Amino acid sequence: MALLNDEIVKNVTDMLADLANDVRLVVFTTEKGCEYCKEIVQLAQEVAATSPKLTAEIYNFDAVPTKAAEFNITMAPAIAIVGARDYGVRYYGIPSGYEFSTLLYAIQRVGKGPVDLDLDPQTMGFLEGLNQPVNLQVFVTPTCPYCPRAAMLAYEMAVASDKVVADVVESMEFQELANRFDVMGVPLSVVNGKERVEGAAPPYMIVNAIQAALA
Numbered sequence: 001m002a003l004l005n006d007e008i009v010k011n012v013t014d015m016l017a018d019l020a021n022d023v024r025l026v027v028f029t030t031e032k033g034c035e036y037c038k039e040i041v042q043l044a045q046e047v048a049a050t051s052p053k054l055t056a057e058i059y060n061f062d063a064v065p066t067k068a069a070e071f072n073i074t075m076a077p078a079i080a081i082v083g084a085r086d087y088g089v090r091y092y093g094i095p096s097g098y099e100f101s102t103l104l105y106a107i108q109r110v111g112k113g114p115v116d117l118d119l120d121p122q123t124m125g126f127l128e129g130l131n132q133p134v135n136l137q138v139f140v141t142p143t144c145p146y147c148p149r150a151a152m153l154a155y156e157m158a159v160a161s162d163k164v165v166a167d168v169v170e171s172m173e174f175q176e177l178a179n180r181f182d183v184m185g186v187p188l189s190v191v192n193g194k195e196r197v198e199g200a201a202p203p204y205m206i207v208n209a210i211q212a213a214l215a
Helices: 006-015 037-048 065-070 099-112 121-128 147-160 175-180 203-214
Strands: 023-029 054-060 078-082 089-092 134-140 164-170 188-191 195-198
Touching: 006 099, 023 037, 023 099, 037 054, 037 099, 078 099, 089 099, 089 147, 099 147, 099 164, 121 147, 121 203, 134 147, 134 203, 147 164, 147 203, 188 203, 195 203
Parallel strands: 023 054, 089 164, 134 164
Antiparallel strands: 023 078, 078 089, 134 188, 188 195
16 A cells, blocks of 8 residues: 555645756665565655656665765664755664655755755855864654754755754654653754754754764
8 A cells, every 4th residue: 555645646746846956865774673665665665756857766775785975874674865965964773754754855965966056145054164073963843843944954054064964863763762862852953973953943053063073
């Protein structure tokens, strides 16, 4: 049974009709307690079928560690959204509920590449000057209407700078990691495992957190 009904398929097809570049959905599954791996694979394949520029690749995280290492995937289930190059855009867990829009946005963003970014000049200038690696982890849940905004900002920053990797994490599927960072509410952005920014924060707050994490 399809996960996406005809109306959603049409809407997704229309949304992704103008992809400038090919996009790969590189999916990593695991047999170790993965409740939604089957659905994640099916969802990626159904989304990929909406555009000739989209493909879905499926790998077992445990069976092909070299492939996981190639994309710097550290846990599963995960989706690496890869465009003309790998911009460091990742989704960990199943992108359902409000987070389905996050997946579609990620596809659109990497399909465009670093053009027409929705970032102010000050933020762009800061990102262009980065000389140290930055890992943005954004903890989300499918029922949070504010989470896609935080996730999309992280993805924008990842595409803008090759120093930034954006990992959006569905916190209920990765409870051990969420507990490690004391995630009490979402969205929560964590920079390099150090600085925390709660809520759907504006770019300058994420920039401040990056500066503090790198200090």
